[in-house]
Amino acid sequence: MDKHDRISPAVIRRLPKYYRYLGELTKMGINKTSSRELSEMTGFSASQIRQDLNNFGGFGQQGFGYDVENLRNEIAKILGLDNKYKIIIVGAGNIGQAIANYTGFYEADYEVVALFDKNPKLIGMSIRNAMIMDSDDLEDFLEKEKIDIAVICTPKSVSQQVAEQLVRCGIHAIWNFAPKDLKMPENVHVENVHLNESLFSLTYYYNRMNKEKSKNE
Template sequence: MGNKNISMAVIRRLPKYHRYLGDLLDKDIQRISSKELSDIIGFTASQIRQDLNNFGGFGQQGYGYNVEALHSEIGKILGLDRTYKAILVGAGNLGQAIANYSGFRKAGFEIKALFDANPRMIGLKIREFEVLDSENIEEFIQKNDIDIAILCIPKNGAQELMNRIVKVGIKGVWNFAPIDLEVPKDVIVENVNLTESLFTLSYLMKESE
């Protein structure tokens, strides 16, 4: 199924569908209509049907959606039916918080190692990981077939590090560094800028006054 023409707006709504459907499964709800799903999620029923129709027909007229089947199919669309090996670079406060988040493993993302360039951090134990020296990051990526790098580092040096890790096979980056990184076309970067998100909140609060 070729989904290259699916808009990013639709793709960014899929994780929300997956989360809400998981909540419904936890409540032993087995089927739901697009109208009922609309009431829960906040998207219109028409929007929900259009989004899901991009990936095939999941609902049945007069029945609605099988919650378990739809949850499973959206998980497959999101690539959650496979395991990703990840490293985390930057073992400061943000990096430690992410490393301690239990949801990654449940979703199939396995953090294999933590790295830092600060000599005071190297050798410290965070969860089950000993923080490794980022000087040795290329060798670790190659030996362990790492798919994803999570960057929790300052913007100074982030591009240089990116250049190093893509050369040895990293294909996906979850970037918390406050910089727009330049990468080859075959490398996917998802930027998470906490300050920009906070500024957006500030704007919306101001506009609501």
């Protein structure tokens, strides 16, 4: 078993945030930082940050802090961001097109190479340099092209079927925006993104805040 397999998923989910804030420090020309400064930026405690980074070797020196560029590069290696990845999007509606247009992909060496949809009005259009192709051509495309990640933006009624089709064609990483959790084999990693769940959480805190405000008036 790889030592990284024993690391909590919660730790892995914090790493991208560290990576993002370290990128902001780099753009500001800041070369050194500390766990305390990272704590102020990220909202995580300094001890939590040190503990997270110690899972991978630490990367800092007591009394000197962290070299910003080196730490960001090390986190990039841990996350696999030092490689390039090819992505397809299945479902070229509003969400699929918005994802294809997301500039963050291209800044981090993710390339959307094609989108797939059944809507004849969309087939043949291009978003950036990625053409929208007929969903019926998906399997033939995957036979010819090495794709690393598939994004599902289909209606939930077909999302499981699409995911199973992708897996049969060799895809083992799926970013799922369909409003349904996918059931996949253990050798397939799925990130289910439910936009309404985030919105509902925000609504809860908004209403709590309003109730507290009403009590104090």
